[in-house]
Amino acid sequence: MTQRIVVLISGSGSNLQTLIDHSQKGDLHGNIVGVISNKADAFGLVRAQNASIPSLVLDHKTFASREDFDLALIEHIDSFKPDLVVLAGFMRILSAEFVRRYQGHLMNIHPSLLPRYKGLNTHQRALDAGDAEHGCSVHFVTEELDGGPIIIQAKTPILMEDDSASLQARVHTLEHKIYPLAVSWFCSGRLRVTDDGVMLDDNCLPSSGFELKA
Template identity: 45%
Template sequence: MNLGVLVSGRGSNLQAIIDAIESGKLQDRISIVISNREKAYAIERCKKHSIPYVVIKRKDFPSREEFERAMVDILKERGVELVVLAGFMSILTKTFLSAFPMKVINIHPSLIPAFQGLNAQKQALEYGAKITGCTVHFVTEELDNGPVIVQACVPVLDTDTEESLSERILSYEHRILPQAIKWISQGRVKVEGRIVKVEGAKYGTLPVNPSLEDF
C-alpha cells in the first residue's frame, strides 16, 4: 500500500514504520509525510531516509476545512491508500475523514475507551489504574473512539512516573502500529459495526496481548 503519515512531533512511531519497511517486515511504502509543525523532529527522520514530506500548518489557512482539504489533495496526489496518524496533534473532521472512509488509523496511548484525549498516561496514573496500554484504531469523528484494531496491555507500577509509563507504553506502540498496517495491507481486517476482525490473527499465551507476529 501507499502510506501517508501525519506527524506533529518527534516521530518515533514514524521511525517504527520506516524500520519495519526497511527490514522487510512491511511491504508497503511511505508516499508522503505531512507535518503540521515545521520544527517537528519527524522531518529530520524523513530527510535521513529520503522520504518525501511537506509542512502544512493550520494557521496558514482561513478555516480548518481548507486546511484539511489541502492535506487531502496532497495525499490523493501521492496515491495514498491508508493514512496513518503517528502523533498527529490535530483533530480531523468530516472534511478529511470522508475523503478516506475507514482508511485512517491512529495510535493512542491507552486502552480505548479508557483515557481518551490528551495526557492519557497521566490520566491513568491519577485514576489509579493498574493496567493501561495502547490502541490502534480507525479514526472517526468521535475523538479516540473508533473501532479498535489491536491493543497491547502495559502494567502500571507503583513507582511509575508519567515519563516512565509513557516510555514503556511507547515500546508497544512501536510494535502494534506496524502490525496493524501489515494486517490492513494484507486485506485481513474486516469491520462490522464497531467490531474489527482480523483473519488468522494469532494470540499468545497472555490473553490480553497479541503475539504481534513479526513485530
C-alpha cells in the same frame, strides 16, 4: 501489489521511525510514499529525509479554518495516491469531511486502553485513577475523537514507583510493537473494517481489538 502509505505527523516521529524501519525490512507489506507535518520543526521530517521519503509541511496556522486546512491536506495526501493514511502523533482534530474521505483507510494510535482516557494526558490520568494497568490502542479513525473501531491493544502493569514519564516510556515501547503490526495486517489484506466490526482474517475481533500478549 505493495500498498502505498502516507504518514501524518506533528512531532518527533518515533512511531514514524518504527514504520520506516519495518518498511525497509520488508515486513510492513507497504511503502511509505509521503510524510506530511503541520509543524515545520517536527523532527519526524528529518527522519523522512534520512529515509529518502518525500515530505512536506502544511502549516495549519496559515489557514482561516479547520475545514480549509483539511481540504488542502486532502489535496496533498491524494497527490501520493495512498491506500492507507496513518496518523503518528498528528496533533490535529480532523474535520468530518476529512474522516469520511478516508473512512476505512485511516488509522491512529492512542496512548491509552480505549475507550478509557480519550484525549490528552492519558498517562497521568491513569495514575490519578489508581489503575492497575495502562497501555495503547490502534484504531480506525471515525468522526468521534479517539472513538473508532479498535484494531489492537497492548497493556503494561502500572508499578508503585511509576510516574507519568516512566509509564509513558513503557507505553511508547508497546506502541512501536503494535502499530507496525496493524499496518502490516492492513497492507497484506488481512485487516478491514465492516459494518459488523473489525475483521482480521475474516474473523470479527472483539470490541477491544486484538490483544498483543507481552
